[in-house]
Amino acid sequence: MAAVDPCDKCEELLQPYLDRELSDAERAEAELHLDGCSYCRRRYRFEEELRRFVRQAAVEEMPPDLKQKLAELRTSLF
Amino acid sequence: MSESAPTAADTRKLAQQARDRVRFEEEALELSDQVYRMARRLAGSREEAEDLVQQTYERAFRAWRQYTPGTNLRAWLLRILTNLNIDRGRKVQRSPDLQPLEEGDYYLYNRLEESGREPNADQDRVDERLSQDDVVAALSAVPHDFRDVVVLVDIGDFSYADAAQILEIPIGTVMSRLHRGRRILKRELADEAVGSA
Numbered sequence: 001m002a003a004v005d006p007c008d009k010c011e012e013l014l015q016p017y018l019d020r021e022l023s024d025a026e027r028a029e030a031e032l033h034l035d036g037c038s039y040c041r042r043r044y045r046f047e048e049e050l051r052r053f054v055r056q057a058a059v060e061e062m063p064p065d066l067k068q069k070l071a072e073l074r075t076s077l078f
Numbered sequence: 079m080s081e082s083a084p085t086a087a088d089t090r091k092l093a094q095q096a097r098d099r100v101r102f103e104e105e106a107l108e109l110s111d112q113v114y115r116m117a118r119r120l121a122g123s124r125e126e127a128e129d130l131v132q133q134t135y136e137r138a139f140r141a142w143r144q145y146t147p148g149t150n151l152r153a154w155l156l157r158i159l160t161n162l163n164i165d166r167g168r169k170v171q172r173s174p175d176l177q178p179l180e181e182g183d184y185y186l187y188n189r190l191e192e193s194g195r196e197p198n199a200d201q202d203r204v205d206e207r208l209s210q211d212d213v214v215a216a217l218s219a220v221p222h223d224f225r226d227v228v229v230l231v232d233i234g235d236f237s238y239a240d241a242a243q244i245l246e247i248p249i250g251t252v253m254s255r256l257h258r259g260r261r262i263l264k265r266e267l268a269d270e271a272v273g274s275a
Contacts (some may be wrong), residue, residue: 014183014258043184046204050186051205052230054263057213058233062114068126070110070135074103 006033008041014047082105102142106135109152111232113159119217120163130166134159150240157244160226179261186271187265193272208271216266224259227252232260 013030016022016049022030088131102199114131114142138145140200190207218230222230230241233253238256 008182012184015260018224033235043187046187047183050208050264053208054217055218055233055235057148057208057210058119058217058229059115060118062111062131063124063128066114066131067110067130070107073132073135073139074107075139 006041007037010034010037011043014044018048018051069070092257098147099142102145102147103139104153105151106138109155110135112152113155113164116156116229116234117159117163119233120160120220120226126166130159130162133162137162152234153236153240153244156234157228159247160244179258179265181261181265183261183264185261186268188266189272208267212267212270216263216270219266220259220262224255224262227255228259228263233255 010030010033013022013026017027017030034044107202108238110131112125113134117130117134118124121130121154124261138155141160174273202274217225217228226245230244231238237274238252240251241256242252243253
C-alpha cells in the first residue's frame, strides 16, 4: 500500500481539528506534524482566520422596520 | 352552575398561561437579530429573508405552546425558519452538486498564493485578501443543502447535533455536508477573489 503523504493526511484533519472533533491520538498526530511543518501550519492558521472572517462578514443588521413588524405580531398584548 | 364563575384555580391558571406567553414572545423577539442574520444568508434576497422571518414569528407566536420552556429556543425558531425556507419552492432549484470535488482544504490558500496575493507568512491577514462582498457572493453560490449546514454551524454557531435536529437529518449527514459545503465555499471564494481557475 502506498504511503500517505503526511501533508495530505494533515490536510484531511484540518476541519475536524478546528471543530475539535478529533480523537486525542489524531489530534496529537496533527500537532506533531504541524510543529515541524510550516507549510501546513500556515494553512491551518489561515483556515482559522478564514472562519472568523466568514462569520463576521456574513453579518447583516436587521432593518429596524422589520423589528417593529415582528413586535406587532405579538398576540399576548391584545 | 354558572359558566361565568371561574374558580380561583382557573383564574390562577389563566394568569400563569398569560405570563408564559408574554415571556415566550419576549424571549423570541430578543433572538430576532440572530434569526434574521441566518435568514439573510439562507434566503436568496433581502426581501425573501424579511418575509421568512415574519412568517417564522407568525408561526412561532401561534404555536408557542409547542415550545418546551428551558430548551433551545433559537434552535426551535430556526427549525421553523428552515422548514418554511424549504417549502418556499426550493425544490425547483438545482439539486446538490454531487460531482467529486477535487479541491482539498488548502485550495483557497494555494490559489491566493499562486495569484501573488499570498501574504507575508507571519501575518496571514484574511481580510486583506478577501472582502465582505466576496464572502456574501461565495456563500450564496453554495448549493442550498450544503449552505444550510454551513450557515447554521459556521455562522449560527450551532452544534452538529442542533443542526441535525433543526434540519431533521442524521448527524453524519450534517458532518459530510459541512465538510463538502466548506470546500465548495472555498472554491467559490477563490473564484471571487482571483477569478475562475
